[in-house]
Structures are given as C-alpha cells and as structure tokens.
Amino acid sequence: MAEATPNTACIVGAGPGGLALARTFKLLGIDFDCFERHSDVGGIWDADNPGSPMYDSAHFISSKTQSHYLGFPMPESYPDYPSGRQILSYMRSFARAFGLYEAITFNTAVHSARFEEGGWTVTLSDGNIRRYRWLICANGTNWHPNLPEFEGTFNGEVRHAVTYHSPDEFKGKRVLVIGAGNSGCDIACDAAQSAAAAFISLRRGYHFIPKHLFGKPADVFAHEGPHMPMWLTQIVFGWVLRLLNGDLTRLGLPAPDHKVFASHPIVNSQLLHYLSHGDIKAKGDVARLDEDEVVFKDGSREEVDLVLCATGYRWDIPYVEEAEFSWKGGRPDLFMNLFSRENPQLFALGFMETNGGAYKLFDNMADLIARAILADRDEGGEAERFAGLARTSRPDLSGGVQYVGSDRHATYVNIDAYQKAMKGLRKSMNWPAIEEGHYEAMRAREAA
Incomplete structure (x- = not known):
C-alpha cells in the first residue's frame, strides 16, 4: 500500500444508498468522504436535482413500514404509500438525525477515479485531487435515459x-x-x-x-x-x-x-x-x-x-474506467451485486433491482461493504478469504423464480433469497448481524 494512500473511503453520491453507507461507516469508525454533485441529499427523489426523473404524482411502490432505514421509521402521519416529496423530507430528516450533513461535500462531483499505486486517485469537479484506499459507487441507476429510435x-x-x-x-x-x-x-x-x-x-x-x-x-x-x-x-x-x-x-x-x-x-x-x-x-x-x-x-x-x-435507463458509472468493472448486458458483474470480483477496494451499492423495499436492504448492504473494508484494512487472512469468495462465488439469488430474459432482469434478485444469502455470507465470514439498537443509540448521541 502506497504511503500516500490513507485508510479512507470515498462514497460517490448522497442518495438513498450513499446515506446508508455514510451512517454505517460513521457507526463503525471507517473514515470517509462523501461527494454529492447536487446541493442537498436525496438523489433522484429531489425534483430540483438536475436530471432527476421525479414527477409530481410519484409515490413509493413499497409501503412505509416495509421500506425505511433501520432504527428510523417513517412518520406515523405518512400514508401507506408516501409521495416523492414525503420521501425526500424523510431522507433529509434521516441525514440530520444521524449527523450526516457535515460528512458530505455538496456541489462537488467526482470527475474521475483511477486505481493506481494501490489506491484510488479521485479528481473532483473543483479540480482537487485526493487519494483514497476504497471507492464505493452509489451514484444510482436512473440518470441516463434509454430513448429508443423509431422508424x-x-x-x-x-x-x-x-x-x-x-x-x-x-x-x-x-x-x-x-x-x-x-x-x-x-x-x-x-x-x-x-x-x-x-x-x-x-x-x-x-x-x-x-x-x-x-x-x-x-x-x-x-x-x-x-x-x-x-x-x-x-x-x-x-x-x-x-x-x-x-x-x-x-x-x-x-x-x-x-x-x-x-x-x-x-x-x-x-x-x-x-x-x-x-x-x-x-x-x-x-x-x-x-x-x-x-x-x-x-x-x-x-x-x-x-x-x-418510459423506457428505462442505462446503467453507468461514468467516472470509473469501464474496464474496472466486468459489464454483462449493461449491468456490472458484482459478487452479491456489491463487490468487485477483481478489486477488493472497489464496491457499488444500488446496482440491482429486487421485489422488496430497498432502504432496509441498503442498510444491510452498506454493513456488508463496511465489514469487507474493515477486513481489508486489517490485512489479515479474513480479507484473503473474502477476496476468494468474491472472485468465485455465484449464489443463486433468484429464489426459484425463472425471470424474464431481459437485460433488466440480469441482476434482478428475489429479496428473500438475497436476505438468506446475506445471512450465509455473514456466517461464513463470522461477521456480526446488524443490531438495530446500535442505530438508535447513535441517533441518541447525535441528539445530545
């Protein structure tokens, strides 16, 4: 590891996935910087965010009790299916409650990220260049419209x-x-x-x-x-x-x-x-x-x-060279849809679709990324064992469903099967399960 590379992670994006990562890293003591090109948190749920696909009538298709951050339920006053405006308000309340705003650099995009000399050289939109050991891509998938051509x-x-x-x-x-x-x-x-x-x-x-x-x-x-x-x-x-x-x-x-x-x-x-x-x-x-x-x-x-x-979006990670990920059918080929198979210092969160609520899932996914980073930071046998898993393991995440043969469903997972696979990974790596009380204690500390 090059001397100039600190044990710090770079999170790209302060949308739903980026916020889950920021809270988890803060809880587990992982140093990080989070960069958001817009002026506030929220990602696609902020209609004022340039390029957001949000429209006035948008609502969650998951209900409020099945899709919220762990330890931070949506307000009782919210309807069964909150509106886009309510989701945005909820996300900003979440960021305030856990003291995440001060950890995010706004109005700053990641222009490029190159892996060299054992770490990531990250060039920002303001011209600054910084070094990071780990890169987590949480920029989202609904930014690059797929517009068909017609005869x-x-x-x-x-x-x-x-x-x-x-x-x-x-x-x-x-x-x-x-x-x-x-x-x-x-x-x-x-x-x-x-x-x-x-x-x-x-x-x-x-x-x-x-x-x-x-x-x-x-x-x-x-x-x-x-x-x-x-x-x-x-x-x-x-x-x-x-x-x-x-x-x-x-x-x-x-x-x-x-x-x-x-x-x-x-x-x-x-x-x-x-x-x-x-x-x-x-x-x-x-x-x-x-x-x-x-x-x-x-x-x-x-x-x-x-x-x-309404023909969907192309998935893209424009600030990273395409060769850093193995792309198949327009989707990155990732272990558990999270981990690079080739580079233990590269991760992505949010590059999958499932049939269940996302936010609780994001918390669990963020925690798995954090555990892998901690193992890599300590540079012991645990990191080598996990790297071997990431290279070769391809768990069946279909839940027994034969999905429609389309690019969209190439990375589609059944939520029950995915949760079972996450538990299996934790058991095989001897990583602890998430304890919701830790988040509640964290929130209490921030409030104090």
Whole structure:
C-alpha cells in the first residue's frame, strides 16, 4: 500500500444508498468522504436535482413500514404509500438525525477515479485531487435515459419520461406513453386524467398487483401472510390476481407471457380503472411513426401529439474506467451485486433491482461493504478469504423464480433469497448481524 494512500473511503453520491453507507461507516469508525454533485441529499427523489426523473404524482411502490432505514421509521402521519416529496423530507430528516450533513461535500462531483499505486486517485469537479484506499459507487441507476429510435418521421414531440414532471404538460394533447413499468403506469394515469386522448403501448403483458390486498398494503400482506415455496406462491398469487383483476385482455392488455413475480412487479391500482372507463387505451408495440400518427405492429394507427418514452435507463458509472468493472448486458458483474470480483477496494451499492423495499436492504448492504473494508484494512487472512469468495462465488439469488430474459432482469434478485444469502455470507465470514439498537443509540448521541 502506497504511503500516500490513507485508510479512507470515498462514497460517490448522497442518495438513498450513499446515506446508508455514510451512517454505517460513521457507526463503525471507517473514515470517509462523501461527494454529492447536487446541493442537498436525496438523489433522484429531489425534483430540483438536475436530471432527476421525479414527477409530481410519484409515490413509493413499497409501503412505509416495509421500506425505511433501520432504527428510523417513517412518520406515523405518512400514508401507506408516501409521495416523492414525503420521501425526500424523510431522507433529509434521516441525514440530520444521524449527523450526516457535515460528512458530505455538496456541489462537488467526482470527475474521475483511477486505481493506481494501490489506491484510488479521485479528481473532483473543483479540480482537487485526493487519494483514497476504497471507492464505493452509489451514484444510482436512473440518470441516463434509454430513448429508443423509431422508424419514420413525426410531426409531434418525442421525449423520454425523465423530462416529465406535471400532468399540465398533457393538457390539450393526444399522448402516447410507451412502457408499462411502474413509472410508465403512473404517467399513463396522469395522461388519462389530463390529456385530450391517452394511449399506453406495451410490448408484453404484465401482472398488475393492487396496492392494497384485503385492506393491507400488498407488501405488508405478503410479509405477514403464509410463507410458501416460490412455485406455490406463484400459483396461489396468480389465482388471487385473476380473482381480483379478472381477465386483463378484456381491457385491451396483452395476456402476461410469464408467471407472477417473473418480472419486476407492477404495483398499480389505477391504470386498470382508467382502462375500464375508457380514459386511456392500451396499444401494442410501436412499428413506426408516420407524420401525425403512430403506427403499431398490429397495423392500427392513432393520431398522437406527444410520444413519452418510459423506457428505462442505462446503467453507468461514468467516472470509473469501464474496464474496472466486468459489464454483462449493461449491468456490472458484482459478487452479491456489491463487490468487485477483481478489486477488493472497489464496491457499488444500488446496482440491482429486487421485489422488496430497498432502504432496509441498503442498510444491510452498506454493513456488508463496511465489514469487507474493515477486513481489508486489517490485512489479515479474513480479507484473503473474502477476496476468494468474491472472485468465485455465484449464489443463486433468484429464489426459484425463472425471470424474464431481459437485460433488466440480469441482476434482478428475489429479496428473500438475497436476505438468506446475506445471512450465509455473514456466517461464513463470522461477521456480526446488524443490531438495530446500535442505530438508535447513535441517533441518541447525535441528539445530545
């Protein structure tokens, strides 16, 4: 280890993952600097953060009791599914409660990070150059819009959903929303209420999970309900959804071509309502654009003024040379979706998707990263053993689900399987489990 490299970590980003890392490092005594290019914490949840995909009607698709930081529940006054503004307020309260603001350098981006002489040379947007032993990439995945190209010419407007903020943008227009992910469905519901005419284009059919099941948030119902083998869960839950939603093809939607939970869940109760009332019309995949119309692959046409593409985002870590990560299908190949397989001083947090609440998971992931850093800092046999695991181990994180074959699902994990794998990793490395009381004591110390 070069003499000029201090035992300090560099965290890139003060969004949900970066804040979990900052709190955990502070708790465990790991020296770190956290850099945030914006003027405050919040990441994508801050609509004023340039490039944020946040829109006025955005809400959590996880309920407040299933997705919050450990030891810091969301306010009782919050609804089951908090709004984007409430999530931002919650995150800033979290940062204040644990004294994280003073550990974050704002209005400062990481321009580049190069691994050389046993450490990271980090160049900041203000021109400063600093040395770090460890680099943790927590910059998020929803910043680089994936905008498809269409055949033909179009007299209207085509743009990505990252540019969308308010239903007022739809007034007086005939709007086509392409993509039926959770954001696409939210935006399509806005169009159903505000546009002169509204359409949603889907390439495949999906299972729509209501936000409430039998009077409880869907994830609370799943958490409290009987825990069955995944094959049986898919059968039973598929039957429940058919009982509640009926045959979705009656609304013009294509029939799902996969089992329940084989793709990221669409948690939305409104879109089916608007489809059944004729406020929006379901269409198939787009074939081409033709002057004032959009032509679909079934040969049908619709006159459209605005095509809004809710077509996802490219994952990118622009400040690190691509060779530092092994990329597959646009996703970094990481052990446990956290650890570089080649470099024990390189980590990423937030580069995965799962079917459960993220924030508690971020706390556990941040703790695992911290344990690996502590092992590397002490330079003993534990670090060598973990490096061997990171290079070769590929635990099955599917939970028995055969996911849809898409780039999006290349790093998709079943939350139960992931939590089981985390416990297994802690046991094999003899790392302690998280104790929520430590966070509560930390908060009390900050308050004093």
